[in-house]
Amino acid sequence: MTVVAMASRDAPKAAAEPPAASLKGVTRHYRFPGGGKTLHALGPIDLDLRQGEFFSVVGPSGCGKSTLLDVLAGLSPPSDGTASFEGKPIAGVPDGIGVVFQEDASFPWLTVEANVAFGLKRAGIGQAEIDRRVDYAVGFMGLRDFRQSYPAQLSGGMRQRVCIARTLVLQPRLILLDEPFGALDQQTRLIMGDELLRLWRETKATVLLITHSLDEAAMLADRVGVMSARPGLFIDIIETGWPSDRDSRIVADPRFGEMTGRIWEKLRAETMKHMQTQGAGPR
Amino acid sequence: MTVVAMASRDAPKAAAEPPAASLKGVTRHYRFPGGGKTLHALGPIDLDLRQGEFFSVVGPSGCGKSTLLDVLAGLSPPSDGTASFEGKPIAGVPDGIGVVFQEDASFPWLTVEANVAFGLKRAGIGQAEIDRRVDYAVGFMGLRDFRQSYPAQLSGGMRQRVCIARTLVLQPRLILLDEPFGALDQQTRLIMGDELLRLWRETKATVLLITHSLDEAAMLADRVGVMSARPGLFIDIIETGWPSDRDSRIVADPRFGEMTGRIWEKLRAETMKHMQTQGAGPR
Amino acid sequence: VEISITQWGASLYGAPVAVAIEQGDFKKAGIDVTGVIGSGGGGTSVRNILASDVPYGEVATAAALAAARQGLPIVLIHSGTRTVAEASLVTMPNSEIKSLEDLVGKKVAITSPKSTSEMVFLMELAAKGIDASKIQRIASGGYTQGLTMLEQGAVSAAVLIEPLSILRKDRYRTVIAAKGLLPAMTTSVGITTRDFAKAKPEQLKALIAGRRMGVQAIYRAPEAASDMVAKQFNMDPGLAKVAMLNMIEPQMWSEGAFSMAELNRIGEGLKLVGEISALPDWGALIDRSFLPADLKADQ
Amino acid sequence: MKYRALVTLAVVLACVLALELACALGWVARTVIIPPSEMVGSLSDILWSGEFNRAILLTLTNVMISVVISIAAGFVLGVAIHASDFLRRAVEPYLASYYAVPTFIFYPVFIVLFGVNSAAIIAIAVLLSIVAMITATMNGLDRIPTVLLRTARIMRLSPVKTALMIQLPAAAPYFFTGARLSVAYSFIGVIASEFILSGDGLGYAIAYAYNNFENRQMYGLMLLIVIAVTLVNMTLDRLDRRLQSRLRR
């Protein structure tokens, strides 16, 4: 039995079915240390993620995308509103959610293999089963020749694949990806996108992908959510209508240009607005 | 008299005119320290940059794009073949060339203003003239409100604009840009691209832009050079035929999708080829 | 010029020089002593002297001998101090130790192996006819460290020296003092290098003459001298007075003349601690030519 | 890498040869420095005769105890200080200026506290070396990328497991750097204290030889210390580099 078979559930559902995750009136304020001032980073957001859909989020830098992901992952509670996963309110990190962060999160002191097996070991799964799942995930991510390597010996893109594999073997029902290919050049990103699509098709998990790249958003997703400058709101949610067996070749499709053009139109004003205020950034 | 007027020369020429810069059979080998082995990083390359044209280069990571730029800038001599700028062979950094590097090269210990004036001061230009040129460049790059700020207080995009301004005030006749917007998200890149186009139109300098982004290459350039995996060769040079008053809105043009599709087609195989060998990268 | 005196400021070896500086005796003798370099004693003093522009100073006899043995080009030009009377052995006030004999089978703190403190202790034992091997000597590293060991009960008695023993006299009981028990011996000598002795005999003569005036002044008016010493040493005047007066009786300071008997006594002492195996050939080490005529003879 | 080490060795050897030559030609006085060949001879005498075995053993034991105490206590203190913002703000200004105060002068205080024995020496050495470990521990904990801690939360690890399985290995190279410095400072602390203060150990043996003009013995002992410290240092340095290279991304 492969990971795929185990992870597979029913095919994507109609909107009527209960959503995988849902946000209602969610906002997030950050408090500055010392002063009483708060920063309104996000929301209010209303969003239902459909079971098994591929949803991508684009928006200007600093608009609250990572904050949104934090709320969904249960890493930080919403300031207002409610977030729920599979019908249950999110308090703490729920079971069944996997996250791939923007930064390289591979453990430098473990081999690729040990990195991928890390979560499984914690979950108390039998060794035989661990081996099988790690084997599958390592192969799937094209890391077979590097099983015994340490992250320092890999390129940035390969390390990010290690992180994806590590998340994947835990068979999450909701996968949250925060700009996972940020370190790669565009060509490699497109190819990694193909792998991500293949993965999504095989596991049938619900995927939320945060990205800066319009191509990526447009090419990969069933729906693209376009966010405004901070405080982030969804100013548009676009249904792409791509077939589920799509791959990166659709960038050559004229409808693809149309799609990115449409997203770009929406974003342009927001980005311009944002750039004027980005001088003394928070970091 | 503005920078623009001073820098402006005749309008772009036909191919018959002497080229701005030219490479003939240029290759570049790197010697590994210790061993006698060498790495064939680039070429042989034959390339004429036309006076006043906007030429962009795309290619898989590690294919030798930066190496090509180094040769043109006179930072490293070709191993074989000859490189010339304005008819004279390149030995050492020639006068009249400006470079914007991939990494943030703004000097963190200087204010924006002092950064921009840095090269002018070294060139022994009078203070009044320096003030005028800095004033113009700072305004042109939208940095007027940040003249007295230090780079640490700016976003990555603004720092890169500081570097561009610092190069610009020296009024180079050939501007080499090595992935200048690498640190930015795609939306901001597109907007920076518009500014770059404006700059190019006003100064009439010859521009060579290295980029990872197909959109950027396709949208900005008169010609796009597509390079093969290492050792880098031009596998295709595509004339875009865009009008010179183009801007980022052409991404919505169906011909634009067609263009990127064509470049992508060329690159896909190359990138795949490259990914298989990128494991233990040099860095 | 600057000269070196061992234990300057900490012990009374340098008292004549202090007095001579205060009274201007050196200037009278034809040399201007502007400063004195002190040191922890022992070989450091000798090295200091060798490293100086005017390589003259007063050092422990043992150190001078050690230097000469290792072939350093020094000569002894006058004798300095001639007693170990400032040394004593103390214990806690409530201790059962009343005499040296009570120490048999016990532990005693000395400063370090082969040091003056050990030598004096062994000489005291020899004077009393006690077998030194029956008493365990512990090296503490210094006098105050020895006292701390004593207070913590790690040893039954500890060697001590003035002026420290005067400062702490209320806290400890003296088991035995060297004063009155041990005879005179040459504990310090004035030295210079052989080259300097050839090059600048006048300066050396002046130094010895100045110092002699200081010695004479001490014996003439001990109390006034002690105030001068206190000033030079940056020492409490009351303490200086007690310490100086204690040393008048044993005639601590020599005017400079050598005494073979006193030299040989220190030689025997050094043999006792194993520092040397045979008495040195004093004749080869001593150069009496800088001494005033009346002090040239052996005394 | 190997090549460079060889060149370094060659440079050192050249210096030694130059010194030997200078001594042989009488450019430097024998009373100042003896030729390296004699130092080596003296060292082998010292090792063969066993005269100093006790002192060597004592010094090494003290160094070892000091190393163990400062690494263990330094780690615990570093963790505690890291955990509390208040403590951190309280301690940082002092850590920066710590080394300027010669710890040795407090020796009398320590002998009151610990007695006149190795404990006081060890206390000085610990005082000197513990700071390196505290600083390195704090530094290591600081530099754990937050994304690793977030990953631990996503995997729903308990705080204890997070500490053991994420924080400890992630900061381990920094801890090792601290441990390495602790070893160096323990050597410095023990030998310097012996030299200045005590009546025992290798440091004292050098001071004694110096005082008694036994240059041959003094240089033999100095050579012994230089060689011992160099060997220990090089070994730890190599390990350190290996660990650090894992962190290089």
Next chain:
Amino acid sequence: MPSKTLPGEALRNVVPPIVLALVLILCWQGLHLATASGAISSPAATLARLVVLMGSGRFWLDVVETGTAFAWALVLSIVLGIGLGVVLALLRPVGEVMEPILVTFYSLPKVTLYPLVLLIFGLGMPAKVAFGIMHGLVPITLLTRNAITQLKPVYLRTAKVMRLSAFEVVRSVVLPAIIPELVAGIRIGFSLSLLGVLIGEMFASKRGLGFTAVNAMGLGDLDTIMAIGVFLALFAVLANGGLLSLERAIRHRSAGR
């Protein structure tokens, strides 16, 4: 750009060290009370002694003596250290060969070399200064070299493209770029050269705080020992605090991301 420090922020930086100092003083008092017959001087007695000391001209002579040696040692350590660091960084192979030697020297117990220093420099100021430099020079050299070798290559490439001369590159790019590291190096060199000078004074000297401290040790005068210790600690903490905030200000301004 010095950011406006709110009073609250300043308090948060100043209060904790003071609280810690008070706690330490309490512990000290506790030790004083706990040890028999007050073998350890009380904070009050130490303070009284310090006041007496500071009232005496002799003490200030010591301070001037130590201060002079220290100033020489520090200035020479900084100038030579930075110079050597720049040379070792620019002549890369030489630097790589010399680095292990310097690192080893740094971790040597340098007191053992003191006899050698005395034998070479003789006694007094030169030996003290030399000993201070032996402690302070190497860390400054290593930190300078490190800072330059880790300088982003793009700065040097930029300078090259602007066709600057080698001298200009060092003056207007290399040195300004490493100022924060230089200040950090100077901070460490400061502490260590002071330590070196004091240790030097502890052996052979007629004046200076190190000499006075050793003298007091010989006499078992704990009041004076503690007073000198406190005086040195205060000086070191204040001077280092100043350097530290300078370093922070520079880093804050130029923290390149």
